[in-house]
Structures are given as structure tokens and as C-alpha cells.
Amino acid sequence: LAKTTQPISMDSYEGQEVNITCSHNNIATNDYITWYQQFPSQGPRFIIQGYKTKVTNEVASLFIPADRKSSTLSLPRVSLSDTAVYYCLVGLISGGYNKLIFGAGTRLAVHP
Amino acid sequence: EAGVAQSPRYKIIEKRQSVAFWCNPISGHATLYWYQQILGQGPKLLIQFQNNGVVDDSQLPKDRFSAERLKGVDSTLKIQPAKLEDSAVYLCASRSKGQRDHYEQYFGPGTRLTVT
Numbered sequence: 001l002a003k004t005t006q007p008i009s010m011d012s013y014e015g016q017e018v019n020i021t022c023s024h025n026n027i028a029t030n031d032y033i034t035w036y037q038q039f040p041s042q043g044p045r046f047i048i049q050g051y052k053t054k055v056t057n058e059v060a061s062l063f064i065p066a067d068r069k070s071s072t073l074s075l076p077r078v079s080l081s082d083t084a085v086y087y088c089l090v091g092l093i094s095g096g097y098n099k100l101i102f103g104a105g106t107r108l109a110v111h112p
Numbered sequence: 113e114a115g116v117a118q119s120p121r122y123k124i125i126e127k128r129q130s131v132a133f134w135c136n137p138i139s140g141h142a143t144l145y146w147y148q149q150i151l152g153q154g155p156k157l158l159i160q161f162q163n164n165g166v167v168d169d170s171q172l173p174k175d176r177f178s179a180e181r182l183k184g185v186d187s188t189l190k191i192q193p194a195k196l197e198d199s200a201v202y203l204c205a206s207r208s209k210g211q212r213d214h215y216e217q218y219f220g221p222g223t224r225l226t227v228t
Contacts, residue, residue: 043116043203043219044155087154100217102147102154 004088009107018075020106022088025069033064033071034100036087044087044102048073075108083110114138116220118204124226130192133223137185137206143167145217146179146189147203155203161187191225199227 006022024033032051036044048055050062050071061074075082085105117136125131137144142163147155158177160168163184172179176195181187191198201222 041221041224043205043222044217045219046216049216100157102156104152105154 004090004103006086006088006103006106008104009109011109011111012078013111014079015077018078018082018108018110020073020075020086020088020108021070022073023070024088024090027068027090031090033062033068034089034091035060035062035073036089036100036102038085038087038105047086078108078110080110080112082108084108116204116206116218118202118220118223120223121221122224122226124228125194127196127227128193130190131194131225132191133189133202133204133225135187135189135204135220137187137204138208138218141206141208141218142184143207144181144187145205145207146187147205149201149203149222151200158189194225194227196227199225201225 003026004022004024006020010020012018032049034049035047037047038044048057048060048062050064052064052068055062063072073086085107087102087105089100089102091100116138119134123131144161146158148158149155156171158172159166159179161181164181176193177191179187179189189202201224203219203222205217205219207217
């Protein structure tokens, strides 16, 4: 499974756009890129997943360049409630087999 | 739709004692996972079940940890005997087989274990 590297922590202010970049130089052809969010005392929660180019949902956007060696999670207009740990994961997804390898994640602190 | 249920939410035991955690996945989800999350770290996969069969237990310390999912629904994770380094949050997650719109695992709230 490809190893991921992301910043340990980030700070932002309410209303700003936050971009968290993750590098995954050894991503394999069949690997997807997935981002999870975790609040204190809760389990991780799925945010977004993509394979290439751009994916957007009601919560975030995921930008993946053509070489797929990195990806960027974009959170538009963050609020205090977006303070959490964000995990970037890369892994093979095949049928019923879906293995996730979590790193330490990025601790995002949103300030008033 | 009800989420993944776990119990207990908190447990304090002394080292060398045994403890068991219970997980009830989302109805119909064939795949069930147990993770260990040590404070300040990301979750680490301990074991993955597909129905009642083990798919991956490569990181499960089998000398003290065991898990079962006898009827392909609920699951229990047991530690016997516990060590101080087992203090962590134990997370259960589930996923529906063949879910192709996106491959999402649904996590429970976790059980916080403190070993003294």
C-alpha cells in the first residue's frame, strides 16, 4: 500500500478556504484516494474519494493531478466546527476488499 | 439508518485482566473491521471480516487479542491478558460489499480502554 505524507497541523480562520495537500508518490494504478475526518471522541467519517481529476460533493472538493502523486482536499469557507483531524488514505479497492492504512493525519484548527 | 454500535464506551481495567468489546455493524454490511487508535495516532487495522470469515488479521497480536463474528453480524474483540500499551480507543467499522458509488467505511464511536 502506498505511503502518504501530509502536514501534521494547519491553522485557519473562519470563512477561509483550506487546502490540505497529501503526497503519495508510490500510488498504484488501482489505488483510490480517500479522505476521512475525525472529531475528538468520535470515529473517522468519510469525506470524499477520487481516482483522478476533480471530485466535488456538498462538503469538499478533491483535486488530483494527472500523475496522481499528490492530492489536495479543499474545504470551502471553514467554520469552527471543521476543527478536526483529516486523514488522507490511498489503497486498493477491489470488490469486497477495502483496506485503509491511516497515517497520523493533519490537525486542522479553525480560529474565530 | 442506524449507525455502527459499540459497547461499552469506556472501560478501565488493571493489567493482566481480560476485556471484551462488542460491535453491531450497520444492517446488511458484510465487511466488518476492528481498529486500534492510540492517542495522537491514526487508527491501525487489527482485523477485517467478510461475513464471518477473516480477510486480514496480519496486525492482530494473536497471543493476546482475539476476535470473532460467528453469525456474520455482531462481532466481539477480546484482549487477554491486557497490557499497559493496550490503552487506546478500539473502533469498529463496517462496509457493504459491492458498494461501488464510493468505498466508504462507517465507523462506530469507539470504546476507550484504559489499562492501569
